[in-house]
Amino acid sequence: MQHFDVAIIGGGPAGLTAAMTLSRSLRRVAVLDARRPPRNIFADEMHGIVGLDGVSPGEYRRRAWADLEKYGMAELHEVTGTDVTPDPEGGFTVTAEEGPPVWARQVLLATGMVDAHPKVEGFGECWGRTVIHCPFCLGWENRDRRWAVVTDDPEFAATAAAVFSAWSDDVIVLANGAMPPGERDGEIIDGEIRRLHHDGGDLRAIELADGTIIERQTMLWQLDQRPVPLISHLAEQLGLAVGRGGYVETDSSFRTNVSGLYATGDLITASQAVVESAAAGSGAAFQIIADARWPLRDVPSGLSR
Ligand SMILES: Cc1cc2nc3c(=O)[nH]c(=O)nc-3n(C[C@H](O)[C@H](O)[C@H](O)COP(=O)(O)OP(=O)(O)OC[C@H]3O[C@@H](n4cnc5c(N)ncnc54)[C@H](O)[C@@H]3O)c2cc1C
Numbered sequence: 375m376q377h378f379d380v381a382i383i384g385g386g387p388a389g390l391t392a393a394m395t396l397s398r399s400l401r402r403v404a405v406l407d408a409r410r411p412p413r414n415i416f417a418d419e420m421h422g423i424v425g426l427d428g429v430s431p432g433e434y435r436r437r438a439w440a441d442l443e444k445y446g447m448a449e450l451h452e453v454t455g456t457d458v459t460p461d462p463e464g465g466f467t468v469t470a471e472e473g474p475p476v477w478a479r480q481v482l483l484a485t486g487m488v489d490a491h492p493k494v495e496g497f498g499e500c501w502g503r504t505v506i507h508c509p510f511c512l513g514w515e516n517r518d519r520r521w522a523v524v525t526d527d528p529e530f531a532a533t534a535a536a537v538f539s540a541w542s543d544d545v546i547v548l549a550n551g552a553m554p555p556g557e558r559d560g561e562i563i564d565g566e567i568r569r570l571h572h573d574g575g576d577l578r579a580i581e582l583a584d585g586t587i588i589e590r591q592t593m594l595w596q597l598d599q600r601p602v603p604l605i606s607h608l609a610e611q612l613g614l615a616v617g618r619g620g621y622v623e624t625d626s627s628f629r630t631n632v633s634g635l636y637a638t639g640d641l642i643t644a645s646q647a648v649v650e651s652a653a654a655g656s657g658a659a660f661q662i663i664a665d666a667r668w669p670l671r672d673v674p675s676g677l678s679r
Pocket residue numbers: 383384385386387388389406407408409410411412413414415416417419420421422423453454455456484485486487489501502507510511512602604638639640641646647648649651
């Protein structure tokens with residue numbers, strides 16, 4: 375079994391930034407990243423990342439690995455982590471679906487979250503283009519269009535037109551059948567969304583279950599999220615604290631309630647963006663380094679320097 379200072383589970387912006395900080399701090403790192411497309415693959419370009427604005431999610435990861443390879447401290451394992459087992463003498467064994475386990479003194483969970491895509495015809499084609507989850511990521515590309523905001527939160531509904539007015543002066547709210555009656559403020563259209571009419575992902579109209587057609591060019595739809603199966607498993611097996619919405623609970627230094635196990639990135643917050651995840655990845659790496667209490671050159675095997 376290969377030994378590492380740190381195993382990072384998840385090779386998105388959070389995990390890769392942690393790997394960079396750890397590499398430059400001479401830690402041997404295994405990055406376990408599942409062989410599946412990134413969550414943001416539906417968008418052709420990433421925005422809001424100064425110096426990398428417009429880069430595709432795939433290109434971002436390629437560049438990150440080109441940077442990491444310069445240091446020779448991080449190793450990519452294209453596998454899905456299935457378990458993290460604390461060793462009685464310290465450290466963890468991390469097992470994966472596809473390959474042999476690795477051992478590491480500390481483990482960082484950076485698995486991101488899974489978006490629960492609704493079963494609405496046309497959603498997949500429009501998601502990440504004209505059906506968007508975040509105005510900061512894709513609002514600019516959708517400016518000066520007719521927007522619909524989907525929400526079950528009455529407070530959010532009441533402020534939507536004002537909040538999004540810079541991107542659109544025509545914003546309506548769709549409750550999608552989920553907003554509790556009696557708590558409403560302002561004009562809200564009820565009705566289950568059945569189908570999105572679009573031209574190659576360019577939204578034209580929203581069709582409700584009762585047949586009503588609402589002409590809209592952009593939808594802002596913040597989907598429910600859930601953690602990946604590994605996190606639910608660790609909650610059961612290790613008692614890893616997972617809070618409301620499925621986000622892993624940490625202290626302000628990214629430590630979970632399991633000693634030696636850290637969590638970062640989208641996995642710990644609903645406030646999600648590449649820069650925020652990267653910053654959290656770096657912060658988690660700082661803490662991992664601060665908490666290390668052993669001679670670092672003592673790791674028995676793993677990467678050579
Ligand atoms: C459509 C869309 C467009 C977006 N556009 C932007 C944008 O323009 N700008 C912006 O700032 N943000 C954007 N975001 C948000 C941004 O993508 C996320 O905030 C960011 O990717 C989170 O980084 P992360 O590393 O925490 O998680 P992720 O990027 O989700 O990475 C997690 C990684 O962990 C892997 N993984 C999960 N489980 C396991 C496991 N068990 N074993 C091994 N690997 C595992 C996953 O495969 C993935 O590679 C967008 C999101 C979406 C959905």
